[in-house]
Each structure stands twice: as structure tokens, then as C-alpha cells.
Amino acid sequence: MKILSVIGARPQFIKCAPLSRKLRESHEEILVHTGQHYDPKMSDIFFKELGIPEPDYNLGIGSATQGEQTGKMLMEIEKLLINEEPDIVLVYGDTNSTIAGSLAASKLQIHVAHVEAGLRSFDRTMPEEINRIVTDHISNLLFCPTRTAVTNLENEGITDGVHNVGDVMMDALHYNIKVAEEKSTILDDLNLSHQDFMVATIHRASNTDDIENLSSIVKAFCSVDANILFPVHPRTKKCLQQYGLWDKLRENVNVISPLGYLDMLKLMSSSRKILTDSGGVQKEAYVLGVPCITMRNNTEWVETVDDGWNVLVGADCGLIIDAINGFEGTGMKGNMFGFGDACEMIYKIISSRI
Ligand code: UD1
Ligand code: UDP
DSSP states (O other): OEEEEEEOSHHHHHHHHHHHHHHTTTSEEEEEEOOSSOSTTTTHHHHHHHTOOOOSEEOOOOOOOHHHHHHHHHHHHHHHHHHHOOSEEEEETTSHHHHHHHHHHHHTTOEEEEETTTOOOSOTTSHHHHHHHHHHHTOSEEEESSHHHHHHHHHTTOOTTEEEOOOHHHHHHHHHHHHHHHHOOHHHHTTOOTTSOEEEEOOOHHHHSOHHHHHHHHHHHHHSSSOEEEEOOHHHHHHHHHTTOGGGOOTTEEEEOOOOHHHHHHHHHHOSOEEEOOHHHHHHHHHHTOOEEEOSSOOSOHHHHHTTSEEEOTTOHHHHHHHHHHOOOOSOOOOTTOSSOHHHHHHHHHHTTO
């Protein structure tokens, strides 16, 4: 079968690595990088570290407004699909690369397979929520990471082609955590000891593009007696500089460039707590058994909150400080994200369609 996979943003490289490896055992894969993320530390490093094949096409779309970025991707992907005539288009997650890939394919009546289908934050102010809803409604195969995701789709009347396969990020995590333990020297490089710091990541539009929210988060970080290691997303760096917050960061906040996946895993597994607005990082914190403080008002990964390992604090300075000082993960952890065999299950389902 000829599968055309569309990726473009950091978490999609991580998700695609194990699945691409599996699919290529007996299928032809055409890999398309939209160029949504392009800085070496947001893109190339993942291809090198995770052994992802060189993309067959890099569309070089880059950054723009929501509509312009998505529109340019749509135009370029359509041309490719007409030339390549794949049997199936595979898209991941909820970015603009996801919606562009699924929309282009569906209009050409090419089957769409959506990895990480069925997630909902029920917050339509998020561009990602729009991308998820539209992609799910035009997909033919919907690979859900959790039972909650299947239920969300049922509630929207989507039941055909739905498979609860678990989360492909678990495949990536299980495979790479051992490699990270062996290879990563990041703790020594940064002169850190196990549990004497907290990792923080921020990139969600609701936090970066809102000066009050970003100021409130910075104030919280600078008010606590904790070492915060902050690998900063380029979007966040730009906003911190633009709002004059960059120079207000105190020395307990160690701002570094975005990290490769292996160093990130090593740091997260050694971190006392994790502060984030990332989807992927919330799950990784849960699986690694690190208490997670999520700077959002909602989450698609409700299981992590229900189980007591994640707390939603929004961008509220007081709540962030309280959680840094007081929140501890408690309770049993389940296997709701699967067993790290999602790629095997997806491979079998796709292969059975020949
Ligand atoms: C995107 C996804 C988000 C995902 C995140 C993962 C959408 C709508 N959002 O958000 O769902 O969680 O990726 O990290 O698709 N920039 C650079 N260099 C880069 C990439 C981005 O400087 O390599 C800067 C640019 O100023 C750009 C901004 O970051 O305008 C935002 O990038 P964009 O890809 O539009 O959104 P993300 O916030 O990265
Ligand atoms: N990540 C990384 N380096 C970093 C920050 C994050 O490798 O500096 C990884 C993280 O471990 C997770 C993924 O990137 O696997 C999450 O991506 P991101 O937070 O950009 O997007 P989201 O998951 O919110 O869509």
C-alpha cells in the first residue's frame, strides 16, 4: 500500500518515528514535511535522533497566520497528492499540518487515517480544537489513544472506522527512555542533580499571545524558591522579548534552547515536578510518575487529572505558586494510554485494508 504521511510540527516528528518505522516493514511511505516547524532544534534534531527517514518532500511553508499557513499547505499538499496518488493519507494530532493534510486528501477522495483521533478540550477558542473536530469528521480511519477519545467520537456520531489502539507517544516513550538513560548527558551538562529542579514548557497561544497571562506565569516562576529549567519554544521567546518580560526572569529560571527528545526525556524523568501547557508533556509526566502542573483551564488528557497526577491551574499566578509549593501526584496510575504497542495495532489495521 502507498501511504503518504504528513508531518510538520515537533510532536508529530516524535509520533511519526515509531509508526513510520513499522509501516515501512511492508508498505511504501512517502513522507511529507510541511515545514511548519523549521528551526534545527524544532525539527532536524528529531529526524537525526529518532532515525526518521529524510522527508521525500519538504514544503517549506514556515510561519504565518492560521489561514495563510493552512491555505499554503493545502495548495501544496493537493498538488503532491495528485502526483503521488497514495492509497491513504496519514495525519497526526491537531496542528495546522494535520487539517491541511486531511482536507486536501478528503477533497480528492483519498482515504484519511487520523492518528490521535477523538481528543477534545471542548474549547473552540483553541485552533487545535477546530483542527481536531474537522479532521475527525473527514477521516476514514480514526486511531484513538484512549477510551475517552472513542466516547467523544461516539457523542459526535462517529463510530465507523474508529479503533482504540492506545497512544503512539507511548511507543516512542518506551523505546526512547532507555536510550535517553544511556546516552543523555544533559544532567551533567547543566550541572543538575536528580529532583533538584523543575522542567517548564510553554507554547500555547492562550498563554503566549496574551500579555497578562504570560506576565502572570513569569511572575509565578520568579516568586518561588525552586530551580526552574525552561527550554523555551521560539514562539514563547519572541513574546517574552516583545512584552519586555525576558529581562524580568530571575536567576532561578534557567532559560535554554528547545531540547532534543532524548535530553527532554532524561530531564523530565529527573524533574521534581513539571510545569507545562503541552499536550504531550502532560502524558509523559504521568507515565514517568512526575507531578504535572498544567497552565491551562482544560485538557484533552483528562485521565491524568482524574488520577491525581495533574492539576489545571490556568495562568493564575497564585494557583501556579500554590501548586509548585504544594501539589504532589498521588493515586494509582493506570494503562489508559495503552501498552506501547499502538504502532503494531495501527500497522495491522492498515494492512488488513489491502
Ligand atoms: C504548533 C501547533 C500546536 C502544537 C505546537 C507544538 C497549530 C495551530 N499549533 O504551535 O498545536 O502544540 O506546534 O510545538 O498548528 N517558530 C519559530 N521557529 C519554528 C517554529 C515556530 O520561530 O521552527 C515561531 C514563529 O514565530 C511562529 C510561532 O513560533 O509564528 C508559532 O509557530 P506555529 O507552528 O504557528 O505554532 P506553535 O505555537 O508552534
Ligand atoms: N519536547 C522536546 N523538547 C522540548 C520540549 C518538548 O523534545 O524542548 C517534546 C516533549 O517531550 C513531547 C513533545 O515534544 O514529546 C511535545 O511537543 P509540544 O509540547 O511542542 O507539543 P504538544 O504536545 O503540546 O502538541
